[in-house]
Amino acid sequence: MASDALRSQVATKWQDAFKRLNNNQPGISGLLTFSESWTNTLDFVRPVNLKEGQSHKPEDLAVARKDFEMVNRCRRLPVCLEIFLDELRQKFYLVREDVDSYLAQYEQSEDPIHIYNLIFRLKEWYDAWLPSEELGATIRNAFILSFQTQLYSILGPTFVKGFKDFIASTLPSSDPEMSDKAPDIEMWVIFEMLGFLDRYESIIASAGYEHIEAHVLENCAGQWATPMMDSLRAWMSEKIVPWMLLMYGREAATTDDARVMLANVGSRFDFHMAKTLCDLRTREIFDIIVDYPDSAGALHDLKDCLQRVDQRGALVKSLRKANRKRLLHPGADTRLILSQYVATIKCLRIVDPPGVLLFKVADPIRRYLRERPDTIRCIVSNLVGDEDSGDSLVDESEPIVPLQQPDIEDYTDPNWEPEPIDAGPVQTNRPSDVISTLVSIYDSKDLFVKELQVLLAQRLLAITDDNVEKVDKERRNIEILKIRFGEAALQVCEVMLKDMTDSKRIDGHVQSQKASIVHPTIISRQFWPMLESSEIVMPGQFQVLQDQYAKEFIAFKPDKRLRWLPHLGTVHLELQLEDRTVEADVPPLEAAFIELFSGQSIWKMNDLITAVGSVDRSAALKALLTWVDKGVLKEDEPGTFRLLEIAEEASPTRDSSRIVPAQQEIPPVASLQQQQAEQMKIYWKFIEGMLTNLGQLPLDRIQTMLKFAPGYDQTVEQLAGFMEAARREGLVAVKDGIWKLTPK
Template sequence: MSHKKGDLKVYWNKITYAFPILNDNIFSDCTNAEYDEVQHIIVGLGVQIKIRDLVLIHIEKHLRQHVAPKFWSKFIKVNEDVRGFQLFKSAVNDLYEAVSSFSSMMCRLTILNNSCNDNKPIYGEKDVVLGFKQLVRATLLSQLPLDFQVIINHFYKISFNVFDNEYENSDMSEDIMCSGCGNEYADCNCAYIVKVFHETNRKLMDLQLLERLTGQVLTNFIQLRIESHIQKLCTGTFDVSHVGFLENWLDTTVMSWLTRIYCGGSSKPPPDDKNIQNAISKFKQKLRYFLYHSYTKLRIDQLFNIIIEYPDSQPAVDDIKFCLDKTDLRSTLCKKLQNALETRLLHSGVNTPDILTAYISTIRALRHLDPSGVILETVTKPVRNYLRNREDTVRSVVSSLTEEGAGSELAEELAKYTGEPEGDADNDEAWDEWNPDPVDADPKVDPKDRRTSDIISMLVNVYGSKELFVNEYRTLLADRLLAQSVINTEKEIRYLELLKLRFGEAQLHFCEVMLKDISDSKRINSLIHQDSSIEELNKEFVSNAMILSAQFWPPFKDENLELPDEIKRHLEAYTKSYEALKGNRTLSWKPHLGNVNIEIEIGEKKLDLTVSPFNATLIMHFQNKPQWSIEELHQVMKVPVTVLRRKITYWQTMGLIMEKGSDYFVLADETENKANVSANQVQEMICEDEETESVMASAHDQREGELQVFWSYIVGMLTNLDSLPLDRIHQMLKMFASQVPGTECSLQELRQFLDTKVRTHQLVLQGGLYKLPKTIGLR
């Protein structure tokens, strides 16, 4: 079959009439009937594949050179929202028009393609129209400019404002400005915006460009909205659970809104369009995760306050517990809470009892949050370390253990304790509820320990041993027993029993003996009072004694005091009577301990006071002689001058003694009446002040006593080697004195010890070298 050249030209004209793109044109008036003829020609010539490919190449070229650049040329950086809104709208409109203008040509191309019978995919798709859409997307995205999100941002910002307005501010009618579009109500164009918005979305959806172009912006906007909603809902209150509300809000409000974007305005997704349904459900999953994530984050930031308010804040803790399973925020939680604890709790401005209270509620709250105890362990490590360095931790714990009445959680906790918790049998039954420890658990710790240890043992474990606590309790008990003239022994015994349950019988044996000493003393007192020789003396005043078993009491502060003769006479008589009562035993008095009930008469006034033996002695001396210099008092009472000076202030504040000239004290007698008036008010305050001072040797003093063992070694060293630096002494002590049991001594402790020796002139420090002073050497 041959064709004339003229025929071919006619054919070509007809083909280009049907496919104007071959001449870089788009529009033609070619009708279906006309195309049938063209199709017939093409098939007759057998060039259908060539023509199809040629057309496709031309389409691609056209898209690349005209449509895409035109579309993207609208995506410029503008500052005004409205301008961006218009630009994006017109860009999408133009694109949509340009793409639709191809539709008639696409119909023809489909027919042409069907006649090719070669099953060659067109841009990866079987169908010409789908392939064309693919081509449009590919061409567009291949030219994606850098700042394409700017005007999209503007577009959605305006639209979302309108939506926000629609959903939430229905009652803001008094405003002049419409908060949706920012115009005055008179020319509010919200409705226009909504219309344009839905139309644009529908077009983008049609072009399958919605997700690629706007997905990021859309997600950001929705996330911002979720965040601000959570912020608005959840600040300040911890006693309501919010997760349910939030989930509900997301499902209804946010999702319906999202559906409208995807479905171009209708609030229900078209039931037959799987694509849209998939996109929406994917989006929903993403948003749900985001909701949990941002809620948990918010709560984690508030966790410190939540803990402080625990157990009132239990719902909030429940929420965190629930969300923590769904998000990956465990380590964030640990880090954040640890930071919060460190900045808000662990500094010198916070009282130890407050730290303890916070620690206790941390334990409670985190126990609830994470029953495995791993978070608790990680988070509270710095708290434990810090508490270990606080001097008064033990004292605070012990005193709050034994405190009575409300507010002392530890005392309640102690009373709750009933021996060993549930045995292993229960655990075996629950084998199918077993869960492995979380990944961040410390494998060296037995998980059972972590789970079962209760609050008190957690506190005790701050120090790693019960002994310190028991010792501290003993000291506190001793103070209490000696300070009170009337002792509630029953109460103390009850506490002791409770403590025994927890710390074990052996540890608290000493305390038991102490309590028994007190009750024995009462009996002995009444026995001795029946003694005739004492009866005589007791007509003046009653002398009692607290008789202690020295081995079982904590060491006493070593203080001296020379009592007035009449008192000494009484006590000697008491001793004699005691020796008679208990064969082969005698008493050694601690003259500075105890309490004295005295009555002071000043003219008309009578003061009834309970004071320490020291103060009683002092005022009795002033009764005999109204004027004393401090040196004389020192001679009579055998008390160091510094102590005298400190303690005499008691009577000074009572207005009974005045300092006339330096270190010279006189009795302020009737002449100073106005001072006496205030006496009663001051009294209470002073008595308290007196009580707070412990009569027991402090832990520090006890430690110094232990270090005393080294002293003879040190003296020996320095006698032989004349002078030594600190670390040399430390080394030599390690070498020679390490076998002395219980005397591990750090360099710092040694320095402190030697410094006290320097202060008491037993050592001389010269240029970093310790030396014995000359006088000792001569002796």
């Protein structure tokens, strides 16, 4: 049961509410007036159906204003607002029907114009249901929130896709020949009215990003000659910024206001443009390096982009992957790899002057080149200006400087800069000349000096005529190389050049005492690299000429003796046959064979080989077939050759079984690898003695003991390679790094 106090309280509140609704009028006349105003207000704010042509008339607003004030004065506006929003939710199916209709049309045609029409239709519903401003901000704000909430609930993925396509259609064309569309400012006002700018901001921005990506790829892909970043920023300023103002800066009153409004979003768009260009150049980096220096513009773009975008790791990964796939494989020529490596050095110096990227990219290339046996020879050939080596690895404009050692940090230098954050604990490559970088592939420059000696010996011995210019050219090369390697390192090369000069002088003296058609190159055996040996003995008049020349030489140099290398050099022959004279410049083996035919017209190949000494059978056959080709000899039967005093008709074809495959010319000087192999054969006796006396030894112990052997200068890696070769021949065995002799 209610208490008297509660009854009194309820009665009091009832009386207050009645007075408020009755407006203190007599009887219930005020209550009747409120009831009429309540009904009119609900009728006025109730959502209309545009499909049936319903709309609010202007004269209705004057009546509704008084009724609305009556409801508000009677404190019934919250209840009215709740009823209005409930009817709004009930009538929203009308909007849904239109949305579904327009989206169905878009799905069929994928034409953004249907999205455009839908947006304007939504504006019509919005305007038709929006309460008048004169009814107050409360009901108006409640409507906006409710309308947008209901609208977002029915706009699915199809609308999002169509909306993005429509936004993309409003962007300016990348084609400079097409005129830009006039901006539809009203449309952007509708977007803001419906709340699309806030809700779909990421969609609008993504459309802008994709447009920028398409423009960058279309205009910059493969265009490496000139930097593109400035033109891209100019395009963005002229084309994209006005479009951005429609979304982000419509309320700007001045240029400064617009700049402030676009500062954040403009930075994001500029970042995305730089990232797109950086990604493009990263994918193209291998071809950009191949095309250098014509691709310098792309490298400057990449440098600018890397300062804006953190893509250094991606660049290193992309370039290393491309190198593994396209460069570091057996099918690539060593010189091509070196050329690409030099181009990589030059390009990455532009992109990253401190050298961090170069260190990370170059490491696999350096390790691969270190494993190739002809790398040193390719580098040295370039240093001495090998005419057959193609394009030079060294830029002629680059100054010739001594080989640089790793720099020590000078912290007192006012231009000193710290290492980049991604440098890691390893010392980065300070800028140095290309040759220093190439030589640094190996741990010591001694390998280069030895290979240089071999190559110089080959080039000097290849000078067959009295060509002073060629010798002078080699002398100039050595003077230049002295700057790089130092005087002491090239003393042997100086001796070789001096031998060439002394040889001409000695030959001139011998010729003055007794003229001879023999013009040997006299060299110092101790200072020249190991020459290819041969057991050829020149027969007949060649032997006589050699002996005569040696006699005159001993008379001039009593303390010296000549040791002939008859397999080297060239012989100019004039063959007097019965019906013709044949002149030819041939190697000594061909000359030795044809000399034997001067005393006997028919020879078997085995007898010829015996007469001139131990000669490889294939080399002998090649030499004999040379005279067959010249029509001087004829092979009557396999292995039997006859001198043709009277020429015969050339055979139309040669027996294919007798064709000797073309052989590469054997250089007169043994290669560095051959010399090392021969040297290690000498030290095998030391190794064999160690393992015999001491039993089993690890590799480092063998290396330590070999250092006491005279002239031993091999590295542990070279010793390991030699021991592995001995293991394959069955001379030694290894287990857990311990080497021992194989029992015989």
